[in-house]
């Protein structure tokens with residue numbers, strides 16, 4: 001597809017946002033530390049391993065690390081048997097039992113659900129209206145994730161899960177030590193979150209017992225495979241393990257993906273020509289039809305939009321590992337017991353890896369581009385790598401592509417003046433949402 005001519009570009013954002021890539025101050029501090037001190041920076045028990053070679057080391061040496069202590073702050077939401085807080089053989093066993101539901105071919109069978117949920121949101125909007133796209137896409141993505149993985153019956157209760165999980169996500173949107181104090185002091189926020197957790201658990205427990213008794217809806221793929229799946233020794237998951245994986249998939253799925261959806265729309269509206277070119281591709285490949293299996297590979301520019309969004313706005317700004325066995329890296333000793341952090345944000349903004357790193361350039365991901373990068377997982381790591389690589393990566397990128405394709409096909413948007421600043425603990429997202437005006 002040819003680039004859209006300059007004359008077809010319209011101003012979609014107030015001048016101050018035009019071509020502006022938003023920065024996240026804590027990420028910028030890490031970038032400056034990398035520049036000044038190289039790949040290893042220590043602050044107390046926290047050790048930052050930054051840059052591509054550090055990532056390569058972290059991904060190649062999972063035997064040195066533990067995940068449980070690194071992510072224990074998530075246990076109040078996800079549960080103590082969740083994949084993200086599992087280590088060693090327990091992690092491998094649980095991951096093998098969860099994986100089938102998120103395989104590439106399985107994800108392709110969710111395309112219609114994703115498109116329907118996007119349409120239901122977008123079709124409510126009227127020309128002249130101003131909407132908070134982040135919040136609206138967040139609930140569409142939550143509903144779509146629940147419906148894809150657990151079927152229509154549970155998706156009908158998406159608002160219930162959203163409200164309860166919010167109380168839990170608010171609790172864990174802090175440093176793990178803060179969560180530990182909340183627990184010790186039994187603060188109001190802690191008690192509110194625990195009441196929400198009890199309501200979620202009760203609802204999921206009744207689904208699990210329904211599934212165990214053989215009563216499964218035809219679209220309840222994942223619950224069925226979690227409840228009835230067996231490993232090579234014939235063992236399956238306990239009720240607690242099933243509960244923890246169900247909640248983890250729902251919570252991990254919508255928080256991160258909806259943050260990325262908002263940044264994708266922000267970038268498309270503020271980078272001259274990107275919205276028009278993406279919309280032209282969607283119209284050429286799909287007309288007004290939702291994307292089917294064969295179409296995804298043809299939406300190459302939109303695929304570049306998704307990649308470029310996850311490069312500049314990786315929802316996981318940093319990720320953590322607990323050091324189980326001390327090691328040396330970059331001439332520095334890292335002791336057992338330290339908390340190691342590495343950063344997709346830092347790596348994704350390095351000029352030595354990316355030409356014009358702060359420019360949002362979807363075409364850099366197209367094979368026809370002279371700058372087309374063949375990227376290693378240590379250079380482009382929005383989903384991490386190694387044993388705990390995001391199990392929902394295909395679901396997330398497919399969901400983003402489908403939702404953006406439907407938005408581009410059905411609505412024209414502009415970005416009004418507003419306060420756009422990122423916030424993060426669990427996922428970097430626009431703190432005050434993302435307001436957009438629906439054009440004629």
Ligand code: HEM
Nearest residue numbers: 083084249252253256257316319383384388390391392396
């Ligand atoms: C743009 C969206 C997403 C991003 C950026 C993202 C990012 C990540 C990252 C960085 C990790 C690894 C943490 C580490 O070890 O360092 C991870 C793990 C995980 N993600 Fe995602 N994620 C996204 C969407 C999803 C979705 C849609 C699901 C499921 C429906 C999901 C489920 C999980 C699970 C279960 C794990 C833990 C895997 C394990 O420990 O084996 N994520 N994600």
